[in-house]
Amino acid sequence: MVANTDNLESFRALALQVTCYAVNQASDRLSARAMMLDSINRLERQIAASIAFIGTDCRLIVLPEYFLTGFPLGESLAVWAEKACLEMDGPEYGALSKIAQKHGIFLAGNAYELDPNFPKLYFQTCFVIDPAGMVVLRYRRLNSMFAPTPHDVWDRYLECYGWDGVFPVAKTAIGNLAALASEEILYPEVSRCLAMRGAEIFLHSTSETYNKTLTPKDAAKITRAVENQAYVVSSNTAGIVNTPIPQASVDGGSKIIDHRGIVVAETSAGESMAAFAEINLAALRRDRLRPGLNNLLSRQRxxxxxxxxxxxxxxxxxxxxxxxxxxxxxxxxxxxxxxxxxxxxxxxx
Structure with missing residues (x-):
């Protein structure tokens, strides 16, 4: 865990729903990087305007899954690594760090990332940048249908990062933060292992279909919140452009769910900052300390x-x-x- 003792008991969080500008059609690495930096510049303006509307107590902003690149559409692992994957100390992280510092926020998101320990692969990575511009959490997606995961190189990954690197939790001024990537909301073991390590707020970067009826993922978001007595801040894309897939296929439904399983903020389709709400850490911690039937976390066997x-x-x-x-x-x-x-x-x- 990364420690910070300047704690807040209450603040606002925002699941910022923005359009993803895919880089699949970029001709080379240089043009893809230019598109990513354009996206970051656009995000900086949207973040500034959102904070101006919500208030300066907005201390946490969660961005959608692969918000800088989209996802591979048939590209080989080598081609996607060259075109779309960030370096762990690359300029994209540097630009995002400046946004976090400028606005005094914790900025969470998801990107495809290279790791020098695994030169032939890449990982889908959830990250959190703190107000000092430091990456305080780096979580690699453990369950993926079409991307490498730490489990695919399990023995070597454990040698490099250990169990705390597999299930990282960042202890910060706004609570104990952990990340879940996309469909991993459907895997209760992931959030449970993070809760075992003290997670209080799950940062869920996703890109999924939005429906007026209850989807499996939306049901899982409520369930993960209830069974772990934790907040879920789930940020979806506002569509993906520059691909053959219809733009609005993955658009809408960003939400915040409190530790009781109550949806306290939600937005519909399109780019939106409407999914913001108070994170009441004091109430969460009181409920975790309160003996009784509803204290599910303490009753685990x-x-x-x-x-x-x-x-x-x-x-x-x-x-x-x-x-x-x-x-x-x-x-x-x-x-x-x-x-x-x-x-x-x-x-x-």
Whole structure:
């Protein structure tokens, strides 16, 4: 954890819903980087205007998933790494750090990122930059259908970063922050492992379909908040442009859910700063200290489940440790997992 003792008991958070300008059609790395910096400059203006409207007690802003680049559309891992992935100390982080410093905010987002420890791969990374401009949290997405994850290089990743690097929690002036990437809201184990390490606010950068009916992801957001007695600040894209996919396919529904599972702010479609609300840390901490039926976090009996997890092997680790990997790897590995689970009788054909 990163420590900061200048604590706030109450502040405003914003799930900023902005358009993603994809870089897939960029001709080379240089033009892609120019597009990213344009996006950052546009964000700076939107953040400044949002804070002017909400007030200077807006101390946390969460941006959507892959807000600078969009996602790969058939590009090989090598091509996407060259075109769209940030360096850990690159100029894009530098520009975002200046925004956080200028406005005195914690700025959270999600990007594809290179790691010198894994030169043939990239990771989808959630980050938090503090008001001093420092990256105080860096979480690599653990569950992904079409991108490398730490689990795919598991043994080596643990050697490099340890368990706290897999499930990082940043202890800050605005509470204990943790990140969830996109569909990981559907995996209760991820948020639970973060809650075990003290997480109080889940920062959820996503790019997902918005629907007037309750979607699985929206149901999961409420559930993750209730079962962990934690806030969920979920920021969705306001559509993705510069791709063949219809722009508004992933547009709308950014929201903030409190530790009781109550949606306290939500916006519909389009670019919007309407999803802002108070984060009442004092109330959250009081409820976590209060004995009773609703204190679910204190009632967890993890020993009941540990052996089942230890004995079960579904999607395999370490499948990307060696050699060049193409995108067929992801679907073929999943298919092999399904076939093995059928043979074991876990699922039925």
């Amino acid at each position: 993890f020993e009941l489940y540990a052996q089942s997890y230890l004995q079960s092997h579904f999607y395999p680790p370490n499948t990307m440790l060696e050699g060049e990997i193409d995108r067929r790897h992801f679907i073929t590995t999943q298919q092999a997992t399904i076939e093995r689970l059928v043979k074991l009788g876990v699922i039925q054909d």
